[in-house]
Amino acid sequence: MAIRRGRGVAAINYPTGMNLGGDPTQALVHSTPTGNFMVTLSSVDLGQGMKQIMAQICAETIGVPTDRVIVDTADTDTGPHCMGTFASRGTHRAGNAVIQAAKEARQVMLEVAAEELEVNASDLETDGQGNIRVKGAPQKSISIFDVALSAHFKRGRSISGRGMFLIPRSYPEKETGAMKPSTCYAHACTVAEVEVDDETGEVTVLNVKNVFEIGRALNPKMVEQQLVGGSWMGISHALYETTEPYYPNRDHGGTDFNQYLMPGPGDLAETEIIVLERPSSDGPFGAKGPGEMCANPQIPAVANAVFDAVGVRIDTLPITPERILRALKAQAAG
Amino acid sequence: MELRKDYFADVRTDGLNEIGQPRPRLDSPGHVTGKTAYFADRNFPGMLHLKMVRSPHHHARIRSIDTSEAEKHPGVVKVLTARDVPHNVYTILILIQIGPEDETVLADGKVRWKGEAVVAVLAETERAAQEAAAKVKVDYEVLPAVFDMEEALKPGAPLVNEYHGQNYYLYDSGECRKVRFGDVEAGFAQADHILEQSYQSSPIEHAPTETTGCVVAPEGNDRFTCYTNTQAMFFTLDNASIILQMQGSKLHFVGGTVGGGFGGKVDVIVEPIAILAAKLTGRPVCFIYSREEEMQISSPRAAEKVVIKDGVMKDGRIVARKVTGYTDAGAYSRHSPYGAQKGAAHYPGPYTIPNVWIDTYCVYTNRTPSSAMRGFGVTIGDFALEVQMDKLARLIGMDPLELRFINAYRDGDMKAHRQPTEGAALIECMQEASRAANWPVAEKYMAMSSYRKGA
Numbered sequence: 001m002a003i004r005r006g007r008g009v010a011a012i013n014y015p016t017g018m019n020l021g022g023d024p025t026q027a028l029v030h031s032t033p034t035g036n037f038m039v040t041l042s043s044v045d046l047g048q049g050m051k052q053i054m055a056q057i058c059a060e061t062i063g064v065p066t067d068r069v070i071v072d073t074a075d076t077d078t079g080p081h082c083m084g085t086f087a088s089r090g091t092h093r094a095g096n097a098v099i100q101a102a103k104e105a106r107q108v109m110l111e112v113a114a115e116e117l118e119v120n121a122s123d124l125e126t127d128g129q130g131n132i133r134v135k136g137a138p139q140k141s142i143s144i145f146d147v148a149l150s151a152h153f154k155r156g157r158s159i160s161g162r163g164m165f166l167i168p169r170s171y172p173e174k175e176t177g178a179m180k181p182s183t184c185y186a187h188a189c190t191v192a193e194v195e196v197d198d199e200t201g202e203v204t205v206l207n208v209k210n211v212f213e214i215g216r217a218l219n220p221k222m223v224e225q226q227l228v229g230g231s232w233m234g235i236s237h238a239l240y241e242t243t244e245p246y247y248p249n250r251d252h253g254g255t256d257f258n259q260y261l262m263p264g265p266g267d268l269a270e271t272e273i274i275v276l277e278r279p280s281s282d283g284p285f286g287a288k289g290p291g292e293m294c295a296n297p298q299i300p301a302v303a304n305a306v307f308d309a310v311g312v313r314i315d316t317l318p319i320t321p322e323r324i325l326r327a328l329k330a331q332a333a334g
Numbered sequence: 335m336e337l338r339k340d341y342f343a344d345v346r347t348d349g350l351n352e353i354g355q356p357r358p359r360l361d362s363p364g365h366v367t368g369k370t371a372y373f374a375d376r377n378f379p380g381m382l383h384l385k386m387v388r389s390p391h392h393h394a395r396i397r398s399i400d401t402s403e404a405e406k407h408p409g410v411v412k413v414l415t416a417r418d419v420p421h422n423v424y425t426i427l428i429l430i431q432i433g434p435e436d437e438t439v440l441a442d443g444k445v446r447w448k449g450e451a452v453v454a455v456l457a458e459t460e461r462a463a464q465e466a467a468a469k470v471k472v473d474y475e476v477l478p479a480v481f482d483m484e485e486a487l488k489p490g491a492p493l494v495n496e497y498h499g500q501n502y503y504l505y506d507s508g509e510c511r512k513v514r515f516g517d518v519e520a521g522f523a524q525a526d527h528i529l530e531q532s533y534q535s536s537p538i539e540h541a542p543t544e545t546t547g548c549v550v551a552p553e554g555n556d557r558f559t560c561y562t563n564t565q566a567m568f569f570t571l572d573n574a575s576i577i578l579q580m581q582g583s584k585l586h587f588v589g590g591t592v593g594g595g596f597g598g599k600v601d602v603i604v605e606p607i608a609i610l611a612a613k614l615t616g617r618p619v620c621f622i623y624s625r626e627e628e629m630q631i632s633s634p635r636a637a638e639k640v641v642i643k644d645g646v647m648k649d650g651r652i653v654a655r656k657v658t659g660y661t662d663a664g665a666y667s668r669h670s671p672y673g674a675q676k677g678a679a680h681y682p683g684p685y686t687i688p689n690v691w692i693d694t695y696c697v698y699t700n701r702t703p704s705s706a707m708r709g710f711g712v713t714i715g716d717f718a719l720e721v722q723m724d725k726l727a728r729l730i731g732m733d734p735l736e737l738r739f740i741n742a743y744r745d746g747d748m749k750a751h752r753q754p755t756e757g758a759a760l761i762e763c764m765q766e767a768s769r770a771a772n773w774p775v776a777e778k779y780m781a782m783s784s785y786r787k788g789a
Contacts, residue, residue, distance in 0.1 A: 009773065010720035011738050011764050013684035014712060020675060021430045042567045045361070046595040052359045060352040067360075074590020076567050084566025086600050086706060128351035169430070172675065174506055177513030177692065178752040181679035189763040191771035211766040213759035216346070217337060221356035224335040233708070238717075242536035243634045243702075248481040248662075250392065250448065250701060255626040260539060273335040274766055278342040278759045278784075285353045286346065292709045299713065300720030304734070307724065317535040317717060 001199040005206075008304025011189040014293030015182030016283070018087040022169030025089075026080035027097035029058060029105045031159035035130070035148035037062055037105070039071045042079030043094045048291060049222045050090050056219060057095045057284055061102035062109070063126025064144060088289025091218065092183070095284030097163035104161025109144065112151045112159065116142050184280035186288040187213040190231075190297035192269075194305040198328055201321030203306060205235050205269035208298055213276040215288030220275070227273045227294045234298030235269060236262050239319050341762050361591075372591055373561040376549045378618035382411055384611055385463035387453035387470045388631070389445035392479035392700040393492065396443055396452070400471040404455055407469055409462030412615050414454040416442035419610060420579035423497070425667055426602050429572055436497035437666040437703070439577060439607055445474070446494055446665035447700055449631045456611050456619065479700035483639060483660045486699050494665055494698040503663070503671040503696035511678040513692035515750040521654025521689030525645025527729055532641045533718035537634035537662070540707055544593025546632050547622030548604050550612040558609050559586045564602075565595045573602040578610055585609070597706035601633050601668050633705030636670060637662040638677075640718035645689075646726050650740040655682040659694040659715065664703035669710070671696045676711030679751050683719040684760045685741040690750035738764060739779040745786045758784035 017023050028040040039058045045051045055069040062069075073079055082094060107121070113132040114121035117140060125135050126144075133141035151157040172179035193206045210231050217223040240261040245252050254260030279286020299317070307313050312327035339348065348354060364370035401413040416422050419439045428435060441452040453470045457463035478492040485491055486501040494501050505511050522528055548562040564570040567587050575582040592599065608621040623632060638661050645654035659677050663670035674696040681692045709716075727734035739761065747755040761784045768775050 007771070007773075008724065009735050009738075009767065009771075010716070010723075011684065011742070011760055011767075012716045012720065013743075013760060014709075015676075015680065018672075018676075020679070021427075021432075021672065044565050044567060044590050044592060044595075046565060046592045046599075047365075049359050049361070051361060051590075052357065055360065056352045056355070056357060060350055063351075066352050066355075066357050074567055074588065076571050076585070076587040079567070081568050082566075084564075084569050084600060085595065086565055086597055087710070172507070172511060172678070172751075174508075175512065175514065176752065177507075177511065177515075177678060177750070179679055180753055181676060181751060184757055185684075187684070187759040187763045189760070189767040191767050191773060209767060209771045211763045211770065213341075213763050215757075216353070218353050219355065219357055220335065220337055222359065227335070230708075237538060237713070241538040241541075243539050243629055244537050244637070247534075247536040247637050248483070248699070248701075250481055253630050254539075255629055257541075257625070260541070260629055262541060272770065274770055275335060275337050276341045276759060276762055276766060277337070277339070277346055278757055278762070279346050280757050285350070292712070296709050296713050296716045297720070299717045300724070303717065303721050304724040313721070313725070315531065315533045315721065317714070318538075 004196050004198055004309040006305045006309025007191060007193040008301045008308055009191045010297040010300035010304065012293060012297045013185040013187050014088065016092050016184050016289035017089040017167055017182055019167050019170045019181050019183065023083055023089060023093060023167040025082040025093040025097045025165055027094060027101045027163040028080055029101040029161045031105065031148045033148055033152045035144040037064065037069045039069060039098055040079050041073040041082060041094060042076055043082040043090060044074050044085040046085055048226055050085065052222065053091055053218050054094060054098050057098045058102045061099050062106045063128055064130055088291045091287050092283050092289050093165050095287060096165035099284055101161040101163030105159050108157055108159045109147055112155055112157050113142050113147045115155060116147065116150055183282050184288045186290050186293045188293055188297045190301040192298060192301035192305045194302060194309055196306055196309040196324065198310055201324035203239055203319065205302060207270040209272045211274045211276065212290060212294060213278055214290040215280045215283050216277050216286040217275055218285060218287050223275060224273060226291060228271055230294030231271050231298055232268055233295040235302060238299040238302040242318055338766060370591060372544060372593060373549055373563050374547060374622060376561045378551050381618040381620055382456045382458065382615060383460040383463045384608060384619055384621035385455050385467045386451045387467045389441065389448055389450040389452055391445060391474055391476050392448045393477040394445050394474035395477060396441060396445065397473040397475055399453060401453060403469040404466040407462060407466035409458040410455060410466045412456040412611065414440065414611060416440040421577050424577050426573050427669065427672060429569065432671060434497050436495055447702055449702055454607055454611065456615060481699050481701060483662050483697040483699060486697055494700055498698060501698045503667060510693040510695045511675045513678050513690060513750050516689035518654045518656050518689045518691040522645040525653050526648045527646050529726055529729055530643040531722055531725060533721065535638050535714045537637050537704060539629050539634055540596040540598030542594030542596060542598060545623040545625060545628040546599055546604055548608050549620040550608045551618040552612050552616055557584050557586055558612055559588060560605055560609055562587055562589045562605055563592045563599055564589055565599045570602045570605050574606040574609055577606040596708045597710055598632055601705050630702060633668055633703050635707035636673065636704035638714040640715060642718055642722045644722060644726060646730060648730055650730060650732050650737045652685060652687050652741050654689040655687045656691040657681045661696050662704060663696050663698055664701045665698060666703040668703050668705040670704055673711040677715050680712045680715050682750055684743050686743045686747040733775060735764060735768060735773055736775050736779060739775065739782060744784050
């Protein structure tokens with residue numbers, strides 16, 4: 001009886017969006033009288049930080065700091081339609097809609113600034129700090145605060161924009177299955193290292209090294225929180241979780257967190273995250289949807305590592321100590 | 335976390351002002367100080383609590399329902415059954431024309447899974463609602479149930495759902511969604527080795543911190559405001575509008591701060607019945623799942639069975655892959671026909687294989703309906719595919735990572751569902767993993783690229 005060490009690898013890709021249903025999202029952007037910008041959506045922030053990302057996307061597009069953007073979302077009386085937050089679609093779909101709306105608002109903003117500065121709008125640029133200036137002559141500038149006041153009270157312009165992003169529905173061809181199920185794909189490769197106690201069947205994940213390619217890390221800190229959380233969820237899925245421990249038998253289903261097992265803080269593996277960025281052609285600033293795929297590669301990587309450690313294949317999830325011990329027993333018998 | 339900017343630097347513009355900047359989240363202070371308001375923080379005077387009477391049987395005919403004792407229970411205001419629901423038989427994907435309507439808001443004549451909602455009790459307190467629910471008498475005639483997907487697909491198996499007429503979802507392509515590419519049998523015939531393996535998963539729970547629920551308030555203007563943690567505002571509103579036969583303009587949904595979704599909050603379950611209860615009582619109503627309901631009543635990730643048959647050459651090239659996938663939808667469709675179809679599009683994984691045959695089935699059994707979850711239609715497929723890759727490598731005596739390089743898709747490669755590959759980055763992920771994990775592979779693999787000249 002011994003503690004045995006093994007490691008395994010898995011590589012995956014993941015589709016962004018739900019093309020097979022038709023996939024629209026809309027956004028509206030408008031300026032307040034003092035040059036702050038309101039993004040109005042009906043998309044839902046699940047805790048992953050969608051509001052923050054939409055604020056950054058709007059800020060980058062308009063050319064103001066993120067703290068001048070307010071996101072009003074998930075109120076059906078104010079926000080235009082969004083399919084919902086699922087299928088790794090939130091950032092990609094809503095982000096594209098916000099860019100389109102923000103571009104339209106930015107154009108009006110530049111036109112008003114051009115009238116104030118008596119130049120052509122095409123000669124203007126934003127400095128990212130809240131000012132609009134003449135390209136090549138930065139001393140000739142006006143604050144966005146003043147532009148918004150002018151638009152509201154002097155020039156009668158609405159600094160606003162509408163954004164719509166639609167992926168039309170793809171219908172699979174009946175006989176061949178030809179279809180366009182996604183717009184872009186994120187990628188990952190995970191190497192997991194485990195220890196397996198061949199007496200108890202217990203698996204300890206020592207470390208996981210995850211490489212994720214996500215198009216563009218729009219906010220690297222938030223990418224990190226999502227990818228680390230996903231990696232933990234993948235390990236939990238591989239080794240612990242089920243509502244029906246003896247599926248397809250319906251008995252023994254857990255009803256609380258004492259019975260439904262998940263790893264506690266002490267069970268979490270050392271987690272390394274490396275991010276690559278190959279911008280997608282159709283994503284907001286090249287972003288793809290990393291929300292779902294980040295929890296996938298750990299599962300087969302851990303399964304392969306268990307085999308590498310003790311030489312038995314557990315092809316049924318979750319990979320419980322009971323299943324490992326039964327497989328070891330069968331292996332010894334035969 | 336490490337951002338490796340050296341990869342793909344030639345196709346990326348860095349140095350933007352706001353994008354790529356690690357700005358602190360504006361909502362973090364509220365979350366960590368307990369100031370963030372969630373739907374359940376809404377509390378209205380006179381608010382009623384809704385509790386469900388649920389089926390104790392996996393499959394049964396309902397002979398009769400007697401709510402008289404429950405209605406007399408102190409604190410009970412209203413008891414709802416199927417006949418109170420205007421459009422009781424529904425399916426949520428009807429919004430994208432994926433039918434048939436196959437599920438009831440409250441069971442009518444039959445229950446098809448243990449835990450199915452039969453009667454809704456509304457009372458002044460949660461406790462009174464719970465106690466009264468226990469007094470509802472339902473006379474059941476227990477029917478044979480089927481739990482195993484293979485059993486369910488056999489002739490003569492108990493029929494789970496009459497609205498389908500058979501224990502699988504009928505696609506326009508027949509009993510399964512199909513992908514056909516190349517000639518899979520010719521591929522197997524030329525292969526040096528054939529490996530056929532079967533993989534199985536079990537249902538799992540989304541396990542959000544915040545359970546599914548909503549609070550509904552009738553407004554003075556004949557509208558209803560529904561505070562909800564749904565992941566999809568208009569999807570839920572529009573489905574509620576159909577179920578309640580109520581114009582959408584009467585409904586106002588407010589949400590957007592959710593304590594974890596993971597796909598578990600895209601079924602439209604709590605909102606329609608709570609709005610109906612608010613309409614019929616004229617009082618605010620809250621319906622919040624207990625942890626037990628969240629774990630055993632709300633949709634889990636489907637159990638899946640995946641059978642993969644591969645033909646592989648001694649040099650590592652996979653020349654044929656046949657996949658048969660089964661998704662256990664439980665008793666009702668919800669999002670499962672979509673998930674099984676998404677699976678068909680995902681196989682054979684991120685590899686370029688000339689001969690591919692995919693069949694994915696959505697199967698009905700007498701268990702809690704499954705539905706969407708993070709990685710919907712893909713996660714279990716990836717488990718099966720990537721364990722299979724490991725087995726193939728060992729079968730031919732090759733390093734598992736090198737086998738993946740040999741087969742990895744690259745820009746321009748035609749996928750089985752007949753879309754050319756764009757923006758591939760699998761090879762670069764594996765190269766970086768090789769370095770980071772100190773898992774050396776031959777230099778030729780480290781020199782590969784997802785780019786192809788002219789692609």
